Amino acid sequence: MSDQVASALAAEEAAIYAYGVIGVKLSAKAEVAEARGAEQEHRERRDWLIGKLAESSATPGPAPAGYELPFAVADRATALELAIHIEDGVAQSWRPVLGATRDADRSTALAALTDSAVRAVRWRRLAAVTPLTMAFPGRAS
Amino acid sequence: MLSGGAAGLATAGLAGCGLFGDGDPELPPAPDPLQPLADEALALAAAYDRAAAADPALATRFTPLAADHREHAAELAAVIGRTAAASASAAAPTGDGTLAGFRAAEKTAMTNAVSACKATTTERAGLVGSIAACRATHIEALR
Numbered sequence: 156m157s158d159q160v161a162s163a164l165a166a167e168e169a170a171i172y173a174y175g176v177i178g179v180k181l182s183a184k185a186e187v188a189e190a191r192g193a194e195q196e197h198r199e200r201r202d203w204l205i206g207k208l209a210e211s212s213a214t215p216g217p218a219p220a221g222y223e224l225p226f227a228v229a230d231r232a233t234a235l236e237l238a239i240h241i242e243d244g245v246a247q248s249w250r251p252v253l254g255a256t257r258d259a260d261r262s263t264a265l266a267a268l269t270d271s272a273v274r275a276v277r278w279r280r281l282a283a284v285t286p287l288t289m290a291f292p293g294r295a296s
Numbered sequence: 297m298l299s300g301g302a303a304g305l306a307t308a309g310l311a312g313c314g315l316f317g318d319g320d321p322e323l324p325p326a327p328d329p330l331q332p333l334a335d336e337a338l339a340l341a342a343a344y345d346r347a348a349a350a351d352p353a354l355a356t357r358f359t360p361l362a363a364d365h366r367e368h369a370a371e372l373a374a375v376i377g378r379t380a381a382a383s384a385s386a387a388a389p390t391g392d393g394t395l396a397g398f399r400a401a402e403k404t405a406m407t408n409a410v411s412a413c414k415a416t417t418t419e420r421a422g423l424v425g426s427i428a429a430c431r432a433t434h435i436e437a438l439r
Binding site for chain 2: 246254261273286288289290293294
């Protein structure tokens with residue numbers, strides 16, 4: 156399960172970094188609060204994954220000092236677009252963990268996938284992107 | 297009846313271990329554990345269609361949700377190995393056609409999918425997990 160966990164960890168690290176950039180471009184109180192809450196949840200998932208890697212005595216690679224964003228974030232619109240992109244990506248990174256885990260660990264992985272999918276819906280609504288949902292969150296499109 | 301039973305016994309005796317099941321009555325195959333999820337998906341899709349037809353103002357909201365459920369049913373049927381409509385029962389709760397009713401129905405459906413994801417095989421966990429997550433996003437989309 157180490158490979159799947161390491162991939163999810165990389166996605167969570169990237170999400171934490173991205174929300175730092177996203178938050179700066181948002182000003183509406185509700186949107187800033189949403190971004191802060193999301194970042195906090197991604198930190199908690201990251202810590203859980205680090206714990207799992209430690210249990211399996213695999214050492215995670217050092218977090219890269221900087222991340223390459225998929226596109227430039229210049230304003231609210233691109234910040235929302237990045238938030239959607241990030242949550243879809245995190246959901247995709249957790250899906251393989253489901254098949255690599257059982258019981259409580261699988262439940263945690265499913266909760267992480269689901270939370271990202273639900274946040275992606277909220278960001279799509281704020282960005283007025285339709286459709287709000289997709290049939291298979293976590294499956295690469 | 298008597299001769300049938302005797303023939304069954306004779307066959308079993310001749311075959312030694314009844315490997316071919318000649319003497320056994322036809323047993324229906326056990327339903328796949330994911331069949332209830334497929335039935336539920338079709339029932340929800342049909343309920344959204346009915347609600348959208350009754351109130352066209354809801355169609356833009358409900359049509360994509362119905363489409364998601366149909367994709368789930370098709371994918372589950374492929375995994376189960378039966379046609380989607382073969383055993384669809386209308387027994388799954390689908391609410392009363394209101395937004396609150398659909399939210400409640402999706403919540404029940406999500407809980408069922410979460411349980412199924414926990415119980416299923418390594419190979420099926422990803423698919424069932426995505427279906428559970430999708431049902432959760434439907435609750436959010438109905439807010």
